[in-house]
Amino acid sequence: MLSLPLLLVIWQVLSMIIVNRLFPSPIMVAQVMWEAATEGRLLGDLGKTLWRAAMSFVIAMALGTAIGIAFGRVRWVDRLFSGWLLVGLNLPAIVIAIVLYIWLGLNELSLILAVIMNKVPLVIATVREGVRSFSDDLDELGTVFRMSALRRLRLIFIPQLTPFVLAAARTGLSLIWKIVLVFEVLGSDGGIGYRISIMFQFFNISGILAYTTAFILVVLAFEYGVMRPLERRILRWRPVRN
Amino acid sequence: MATGPELKIDIAEKRFPAAPGALFEGLQLDIAPSSVVALVGPSGIGKSTLLRMIAGIDTEFSGGVEIGGQPARAAPTPGFVFQDPRLLPWLTAIDNIRAADPACTQDKAAEVLERVGLAGAGTLYPYQLSGGMQRRVALARALVVNASLLLLDEPFVSLDRTLVGEIHALFARLVSESRPTVVFVSHLTEDAAALADRAILLGHRPARIVGDVTLPIPGAKRDQATLEHYRAMLDGALESDGD
Incomplete structure (x- = not known):
């Protein structure tokens, strides 16, 4: 709980030692952030970026989970396409974005598609490992007690898969937060990344930090308000390790 | 009070594709209603496979298993307890x-x-x-x-002695309360001596019945001397087959 206030204190102290226009204090950044939110375009840009991140996240998770299950369950799919997956995992994110921008134009669709294509291989790889680690013993349990296919899905398969889907969501989300901004810098008509790239041209460091901080605050709110409570609830059956 | 069903096991042949030779060949066994039968034999003899065939999970064999007059697969799901x-x-x-x-x-x-x-x-x-x-x-x-048919696959394995004693006592109480038909697999004669009223000893390959021993004193009434006597009897039967 103390780590974030500590960071702010260190930042404040450093800004008092290194007095420079290019190293604003957190108080100054907070002021800029407030002005950008009330009088500027911060909220509109934040909304755009979050919408892009949310769309990419939902589509990539759904696609990646479905394909990951196929990779884990169907041997020939894994054999035939694991090479593609390896390429997908290692293809530089920026290349995918540039190619899509060239092919489809500098638009919303290209941006979201580029984010999805970057994230999907990661989800596939994680879910595939999850499916491969399914327990034969629990499978036998379902057979012994003659559970219906639906009950097996609900009671045996989905609970085994959930920790892997959550892991994919977590790593995927951190990836998306980062690359959405990069792709917005590369080509878009708004959003946090787009605005930061304009501020960069004017060396407006206070504005850049204000926008970044606003973005980070949203990420933290999502982490503590959604991800952690969700994980705690879904994985409450796991022993708590201190 | 529930009464367990009768079991009729008639296995003409059971083999695994990857393994040489049959696991069972011409194995016949009738189990009386509400009896507690131990299947005893060394590891790998096919005890657990036999239990799964009785449970209707393993149907890849020629012959048949009847539970209360019905084919195993059509009979009510048995109460199954795994090794773990x-x-x-x-x-x-x-x-x-x-x-x-x-x-x-x-x-x-x-x-x-x-x-x-x-x-x-x-x-x-x-x-x-x-x-x-x-x-x-x-x-x-x-x-x-299913409280009337219990199939237990090495239920006492990897437990310490105190725990085995506790689970034995619980098991004996449940059996005397509701009189189910019980088939349990064990590689230890002491489990059979403690709980079973009939022990089927399996040996050789293809596996066959090398001993069919009745243990008449009810499980709950067996004192230490009886347990030791039964155990020696079962060990003796297994050894005489090995000679």
Whole structure:
């Protein structure tokens, strides 16, 4: 709980030692952030970026989970396409974005598609490992007690898969937060990344930090308000390790 | 009081594709209603496979298994206990029991947990239960599914002696209360001496019955001397086959 206030204190102290226009204090950044939110375009840009991140996240998770299950369950799919997956995992994110921008134009669709294509291989790889680690013993349990296919899905398969889907969501989300901004810098008509790239041209460091901080605050709110409570609830059956 | 069904086992041949030779050939065995039968033999002889054939899970063999006059697959699901507790880690004790039988209510599951000495533990997850408690939940689950036919696959393996004593006592009490038909697999003659009223000794390959020993004194009334006598009798039968 103390780590974030500590960071702010260190930042404040450093800004008092290194007095420079290019190293604003957190108080100054907070002021800029407030002005950008009330009088500027911060909220509109934040909304755009979050919408892009949310769309990419939902589509990539759904696609990646479905394909990951196929990779884990169907041997020939894994054999035939694991090479593609390896390429997908290692293809530089920026290349995918540039190619899509060239092919489809500098638009919303290209941006979201580029984010999805970057994230999907990661989800596939994680879910595939999850499916491969399914327990034969629990499978036998379902057979012994003659559970219906639906009950097996609900009671045996989905609970085994959930920790892997959550892991994919977590790593995927951190990836998306980062690359959405990069792709917005590369080509878009708004959003946090787009605005930061304009501020960069004017060396407006206070504005850049204000926008970044606003973005980070949203990420933290999502982490503590959604991800952690969700994980705690879904994985409450796991022993708590201190 | 529930009464267990009669079992008629007639296996013409059972073999695994990857293994040379048959596992069973011409194996016939009738098990009387409400009897407790131990299948005893060395590891790898096919005891667990035989249990799975009785349970109707393994149907890849020629011959048939009848439970109460019905083919095994068509008979009611037996209460099965595995070598390990095999509980679903994401479900509480009560939900683990209900998972095996959709018709089981919350109250019924709690009642069966009480029968196995776990009153009040229904809301605990498997990681919150000791090894012995997990075994009891597994036994409760089997009782809910089918209290009149219990199939147990090495249920006392990898337990320490104190725990084995506890589970033996619980098992003997449950058997005397509801008189199910029980078939349990063990590689230890002491389990059979403690609990069974008939021990089927298996040996050779293809596996055949090398001894069929009746143990007439009821499990709950066996004192130490009886247990030792029974055990020596079973060990003797196994050794004489090896000679």
